Amino acid sequence: MKLVILDRDGVINQDSDNFIKSPDEWIPIEGSLNAITRLNHAGYKVYVATNQSGLARRLFNIETLHAIHNKMMQAVKSMGGTIEAILFCPHGPLDDCDCRKPKPGLYLEIGKRSSDSLRGVPVIGDSFRDLEAALDVGARPILVRTGKGKKTIREQRELLQDIEIYQDLADAVDHLLSEASNEE
Numbered sequence: 001m002k003l004v005i006l007d008r009d010g011v012i013n014q015d016s017d018n019f020i021k022s023p024d025e026w027i028p029i030e031g032s033l034n035a036i037t038r039l040n041h042a043g044y045k046v047y048v049a050t051n052q053s054g055l056a057r058r059l060f061n062i063e064t065l066h067a068i069h070n071k072m073m074q075a076v077k078s079m080g081g082t083i084e085a086i087l088f089c090p091h092g093p094l095d096d097c098d099c100r101k102p103k104p105g106l107y108l109e110i111g112k113r114s115s116d117s118l119r120g121v122p123v124i125g126d127s128f129r130d131l132e133a134a135l136d137v138g139a140r141p142i143l144v145r146t147g148k149g150k151k152t153i154r155e156q157r158e159l160l161q162d163i164e165i166y167q168d169l170a171d172a173v174d175h176l177l178s179e180a181s182n183e184e
Helices: 032-041 062-078 105-114 128-136 149-160 169-183
Strands: 002-006 044-051 085-089 122-125 140-144 164-166
Touching (some): 002 105, 044 105, 062 085, 128 149
Parallel strands (some): 002 044, 044 085, 140 164
8 A cells, every 4th residue: 555645734724824723724625636536546545744833832623633633534525535644733833742744743644553663655745844854754845835835935935846746735646646557
């Protein structure tokens, strides 16, 4: 079984500088749910790893976060897909935890849970911290232009020389699935 790790805000759903604080604010990016379903049908297990410092900032509580994630899981399920697990960091930027990206804790936990090596595993994110954590575990970092992606490209252009960049999750999945079919 193949594995893909996705960031949440800005990759699967629209991002907000004011945080996604309720299920009503969780709005999927066009094509993202279908992209997850296509990955599943091609034999990929999809995991989500997301920083959720809104918890530490008291912008929402754990029950609200679970409701947001339940909405996402149900939306993917309605398309015929599934998300294996959603792992999140509840800490703030100054907490110095091991799970907040760019540290690799969330990805390492996914590796443990899936009993898979993360070497070469596609990690799709919209910020440089997603890519840093991916590189730290030997995964394959992929940047999308949605969410904070365009800002990341502007601010980190010189550090993105060897990083794959796609329009959105659907475009990245098109490439991954095309690549996989060429290998068969």
